[in-house]
Amino acid sequence: MKTESAIDWDEMFEYLPGTTVELKDKPGVLHQIDYYEAMMVPPIWLVDDPRPRYPHELRIVSRREVQVCELDSQPVLV
Secondary structure (H helix, E strand, O other): OOOOOOOOHHHHHHOOOOOEEEEOOOOOOEEEEEEEOOOOOOOEEEOOOOOOEOHHHEEEEEOOOOOOOOOOOOOOOO
């Protein structure tokens, strides 16, 4: 049984949607990550940027707006 995965989970959780990044070749120009598509190469799509990016092209600026998951209150039936 093969236990290795082709998905880099650490990288996926580092580049979560909503993370603010800048392109290393354009310092000061900020973008937000739209989504990370693990099966694509390059895997990172930015809001308002038509081409995907590799992690080595980006510098993470802030994760303040990142929502890892939504927590909704659920009624508990007893």
